[in-house]
Amino acid sequence: MTDVWYAVSDSTRRQVLARVAAGPCSVGEIADALPVSMAAVSQHLKVLREAGLVSMTPAGRRRIYQARLEGLAELRAELDTYWTQALQSFKEVAEASYRAETTEQKEQQ
Template sequence: MARAATTTDAFNAVAEPRRRQILQLLAQGERPVGELADLTELAQPVVSKHLRVLREVGLVTVQEQGRQRVYRLNVAPLREIQSWLASFEQLWQERFDAMDSVLEDLQRQEKGQGQ
């Protein structure tokens, strides 16, 4: 069975660390590909390849400005990821609360043994 493409949606696109790095840079403002290459310390063709994937899933848009192609973050597809992650927030909070209880019990035990 053929493996499905791994860059067909925002979830898969952001699974790659370099793409997340590019998105973080674009969150600070629009940038041309050359600047992204400099900041990521990647070759321009590699950055262009990542930008193509991000563009295909709608995470970035591109605008021609003279001879430059300037990329801009499109946050709309990230909302789907944020919404999915939010569904785990209660689980995380419950686990952190449980961990806090364990730590408080340990601190009480320590204080009781120190007396």
Template sequence: MAEDEQVDEALRALAEPRRRAILRLVAHDELAAGEISAAFEVSRTAISQHLTVLKQAGLLTERRAGTRRLYRAQPEGLAGLREFLDTMWSDALDVGRRLVEAERQDAAEDAA
């Protein structure tokens, strides 16, 4: 998957509040699907669908242990999104810096 497509998939997956909550649950602990489902007041089927979207976006890993499916956040899945946001933030800071410098220059010219 191309980097832009990966970022798009991550953004679409993270747009849903329950998916973000699921990622928070499995950020530091590997949890079974049933444990994740128990944290929400929706059906196991709905949670399963959210897990599938997160896996497809590269944000979760799934491991089978017997009949159980265990999930853990995959931080590498956020790398492209993090880079995208870092670039946007850096660009925004550069624009802000240039605006402040231009205002200072205009003020100095008006004072002269």
């Protein structure tokens, strides 16, 4: 399985993922919307599939790709963890700064 962070590290793959997240589409439809070949889109989709971010459904000779909500939810949950940690760190710094300022003001009085 491909690492989800590796999968979204490439800007073209993020564009492919954004197009697929907008609604189910074929390789040709994605390639028409981006400045890359169908072969390149297929390779990007393979990485995104291996990372669990998109799924593929056969439709005759075409393959229809769509975003996997579960995969996107896992990515978001991990991002939320970082965001929560960053907010907690900011809170701690702000509170420490406030305490130091308050202490300094009391000492000056």
